[in-house]
Amino acid sequence: MQASVTVLDQTGQCVTRGGNDAYGLFTAAGPPRDYQLAVIRDGFEPRRAPYRCFPT
Structure with a gap:
């Protein structure tokens, strides 16, 4: 089963x-910030769920 995944930035624009x-x-992969x-x-x-990407 394959799901479609979309990563959105804080303005709702598609990042990937x-x-x-x-x-x-x-x-x-993306820069550290908050995403959806x-x-x-x-x-x-x-x-849809919030996700926070931290720097490594």
Whole structure:
């Protein structure tokens, strides 16, 4: 099952998008800041959640 994942910045603009891998993981690189993750999968309710990316 593949989900569509979209990463949005604080203004709602798309930073990146893609799908999960065979293990259900999604990876993206970006600068440290607050984002929104939006996940959509057929048969499930769409979900949006805040995400804070910290510097490494």
